Structures are given as C-alpha cells and as structure tokens.
Amino acid sequence: MTHFEIELEKLKNIIIKIGSLAESQVVESVKALLSEPIEGKEVKKTENKIDKLDVKIDEVCQSIFALQQPVASDLRFIMAAMQISNEIERIGDLAVSVIKRSKSIKDKHDLIAKFEIADLAKQVELITSKTNECFLTRDEATIGEIFVLNKTIKNKSEDAIHDIIAEMKSHSKAVVSGTNLVIVMKHLERISEHCTNIAEYVHFMVNAKIIKHDKFEDKKEE
Amino acid sequence: MKDTKIQVKDLSLYYGEKKALKEISLEIPRNKVTALIGPSGCGKSTFLRCINRMNDLIPDVKITGQMLVEGVDIYDKNVDVVNIRKKIGMVFQKSNPFPKSIYENIAYGPKINGIKGKNELDEIVEISLRQAAIWDEVKDRLGDSAMGLSGGQQQRLCIARTLAVSPDIILMDEPASALDPISTSKIEELVHELKEQYTIIIVTHNMQQAARTSDFTAFFYLGELIEMGKTNAIFTKPEKKQTEDYITGRFG
Numbered sequence A: 001m002t003h004f005e006i007e008l009e010k011l012k013n014i015i016i017k018i019g020s021l022a023e024s025q026v027v028e029s030v031k032a033l034l035s036e037p038i039e040g041k042e043v044k045k046t047e048n049k050i051d052k053l054d055v056k057i058d059e060v061c062q063s064i065f066a067l068q069q070p071v072a073s074d075l076r077f078i079m080a081a082m083q084i085s086n087e088i089e090r091i092g093d094l095a096v097s098v099i100k101r102s103k104s105i106k107d108k109h110d111l112i113a114k115f116e117i118a119d120l121a122k123q124v125e126l127i128t129s130k131t132n133e134c135f136l137t138r139d140e141a142t143i144g145e146i147f148v149l150n151k152t153i154k155n156k157s158e159d160a161i162h163d164i165i166a167e168m169k170s171h172s173k174a175v176v177s178g179t180n181l182v183i184v185m186k187h188l189e190r191i192s193e194h195c196t197n198i199a200e201y202v203h204f205m206v207n208a209k210i211i212k213h214d215k216f217e218d219k220k221e222e
Numbered sequence B: 001m002k003d004t005k006i007q008v009k010d011l012s013l014y015y016g017e018k019k020a021l022k023e024i025s026l027e028i029p030r031n032k033v034t035a036l037i038g039p040s041g042c043g044k045s046t047f048l049r050c051i052n053r054m055n056d057l058i059p060d061v062k063i064t065g066q067m068l069v070e071g072v073d074i075y076d077k078n079v080d081v082v083n084i085r086k087k088i089g090m091v092f093q094k095s096n097p098f099p100k101s102i103y104e105n106i107a108y109g110p111k112i113n114g115i116k117g118k119n120e121l122d123e124i125v126e127i128s129l130r131q132a133a134i135w136d137e138v139k140d141r142l143g144d145s146a147m148g149l150s151g152g153q154q155q156r157l158c159i160a161r162t163l164a165v166s167p168d169i170i171l172m173d174e175p176a177s178a179l180d181p182i183s184t185s186k187i188e189e190l191v192h193e194l195k196e197q198y199t200i201i202i203v204t205h206n207m208q209q210a211a212r213t214s215d216f217t218a219f220f221y222l223g224e225l226i227e228m229g230k231t232n233a234i235f236t237k238p239e240k241k242q243t244e245d246y247i248t249g250r251f252g
Helices: A003-034 A040-068 A072-103 A108-114 A117-137 A140-170 A172-207 A216-221 B044-051 B081-087 B102-112 B118-131 B135-141 B151-163 B181-194 B207-213 B231-236 B241-247
Strands: B004-015 B018-029 B033-037 B061-069 B088-091 B169-173 B199-203 B216-221 B224-230
Touching: A003 A040, A003 A072, A003 A108, A003 A117, A040 A072, A072 A172, A072 B231, A072 B241, A108 A117, A108 A140, A108 A172, A117 A140, A117 A172, A140 A172, A140 A216, B004 B044, B004 B199, B018 B044, B018 B199, B018 B216, B018 B224, B033 B044, B033 B207, B044 B061, B044 B169, B044 B199, B044 B216, B081 B088, B088 B151, B102 B118, B102 B151, B118 B135, B118 B151, B135 B151, B151 B169, B151 B181, B181 B199, B181 B207, B207 B231, B216 B231, B216 B241, B224 B231, B224 B241, B231 B241
Parallel strands: B033 B199, B033 B216, B088 B169, B169 B199
Antiparallel strands: B004 B018, B004 B061, B216 B224
C-alpha cells in the first residue's frame, strides 16, 4: 500500500467510526422516545467524540488536498468524505435533540401508540444503519433502499404531524406534548434527510454523478 | 469535436521491427491545448514528433496511416516537409537557444524565410518576445547573449523563437520539466494565453500540469491510445480503468 493509500484508508476508517457513533446516538434517541429516559452523560460523551472526529476529517481532507492533489475516484472520495462527515455530525446533534425533547413529553407512550410513531422511529434507526452500510459497501441497491425509506419516513411523519395537530386543535391539554412531539417528528425527518444526503454522496463517489437535487423518481431510476 | 485542426487515422510507427505506435486515431481541435500523457516509453513523444515529421530523421522508421493537418496528409509524398515544419513549431524539454544574441535568436527564423527589413524584423522580435511573456525582462539587453538568460527565460525565448515564424501549431515536449515552480507557472500561463492563436499539443509527465493547462487529454500506454477526452472528464471520471490507475498513481 502506498503512503497515499494509507491516508485514504485512514480517512475511510474515521468515517466508519464517526458513522457508527452517530448511529448509536440515533439508537439511543429512539430508545429515549419509545421507552425509557437515557443517561445524559454517555450521550454527551459520544457527542464530543463525534465533534472531534468531524474536525479530524476536515484536517485529514485538507492535508490530502494540499499534499496529494487527488484526482478521479480519489478526488470524489475526499469530496464526499468532507460532506458525509458534516451530515453525520448533524445526525448526531439531531439525535441528542430527540433525547432531550423526549424527556418533556407527558403521556408519551399513549401519544406514540395513538399516532403510530414507534414504527416510524424504528425506520429512522434502520435508515441510519443502512446509510453506514452503503458507505462501507458502496452498494447501489442499498442506496436505492435509502431513497425509498426516506420517502416512507417523510410520508409517515407528515401523517403523524397532521394527526397531532388535529388532536391539539380539539384538546388544548394536548398542545404542549403535541408540540414537543411535532418537533421530535421533524428531528427524525431531518435525520432521515441527512442519511439520504449521505447516500447521494456515496452515489457521487461511485458514479461521479451529482444527484442531490434530483426528484425522487429520477433518483430511483439511477 | 467540431473544429478539428489535426486528424490522425490509424497511424502506426515502427522502429525497425518494433511497433512503437499502434493504429492511433484521434482528432486534435483547433486553438485548444491537448495534453499527451502516459508512462515513459508509451509513445507520446514519438507521436508528438510524428506531427512535424521529426521521426523522418531516424533511420529504420516506418509510418503507416494518415496524419491530416487541415485535411492534408503530411506524409503524402508530394508534401514539402520544410513547409510543414514552418507551420508546426516545436519546443523541447531542454531549452536550446542559439549561441547568439537574444535578438538574433528570434530574428533568425524570419530572416531565413526571406524577411530582410530591419523595421519588420524589429517588430517581429518585439511581438514574439511579448507573446512569450519575456519582453519586459529582455527589452533592454536584446544584444546580449541568450546563453546568459536563466533556464526559465531561455525556455520562453525558445517559445518566442518558435512564434517568430508564425506557426499554426506548437508542439511542446515537456517544456517545463527542468524549470522551477515560478518559471513553470509562467510557461503554463503562457500556454493558456497562446491557445487563443495557436493549436498546442503538449507532452508532460506532470499530471497536474496536464490538468491545469490542457483542454483535452490523451492517455497513451504501450503505443496505444487508451483514452482521449476533455481534460475535466479525464481527471474526474475517466472511462477506462487503465487511465484511472495511471492518473491516480496506481499503475502497474
């Protein structure tokens, strides 16, 4: 392996690491939402680790750009790495927000059951793990699954938000919990969006084609 | 490619029994820079020298196929090789000024082409040196020996000497490989400016130089043209795996 290939491998490993940390934060956030409150100390520790790795990735990429002048697939990998790290860091932050917000939802379990949120939360967990998988395997079929999952999550979230708002309109007591739940729904939706963005960067890495603003139908075709 | 200056059809070159270029077909566009890249011995310099028939000087060389410049096959037996070389200038890896004054280096070509008037020669010398971005550095010492110039200045002087005989095409064989980064940057900037008026073909081992200076890149390997395309495409997403391996340094 050349010195340059070792540098690329190092970068890949940091992304795998930051990705798995963000995934663990998402798993914790789903747990916090669906079952018990989560110990804040561990979550904070992981958040700090993610932030440090995010900076580390920027530094490694900067150094590769300056010293190795990458081209073709190497160039695409490093460009994607910088974007992916940014998206992963956002996923981590959103998961922490879900954990914090879940604490202040009264009658959480009843509301979750009523608006069928458990299934949606599990799908967000799934899309996060699929995203890490697709970076590792660069598998086109997994990228496609992520696009479809994101669409499903978005639709389910919109339906749930619609129902929560209807509930708040008819029962003023539900407004505080309902609002918190809507915010959580939006956070979950955003996590799913960031996963989709990562899948788009992986697609760019593999195929040299930028699809980030394409319509869902066009992406599926890809 | 819409505006083709040079069209190469099935060009093969043999050094005795050895086939050094294998059925090369490509089109070189007018007023663009085309870079030829590839590992040592891949045939890129041999190909470059085919464009002004410099390989004619090597014994046992046989060439088949066609090299059409403006639609005329320069290997046709009725073509005058001196006329071809007038229209196709060449700059080499090592600067090779004549051991004469700066002025004489530039005026030499026009003089042997029959230009005698001092005013006309003065004008050609100034225009050529300006085009080669060296006028300001030498205008006050045109009578000094060209051998006293720095390597980078000598190379730009050689480019000016090439321009003085008004060629259409400029061939450059690793023109900056022996120069420091500042002189290299001047040569690259010059190449960029000259393409407005000339069709330039440049052989380089420096990938970044090919990427920075050229509009099109052709990758040669073992005497074959593996891939030719827009430089932007070659350096971001080459079609062929061999090209990708070469430009990313994973060759062999």
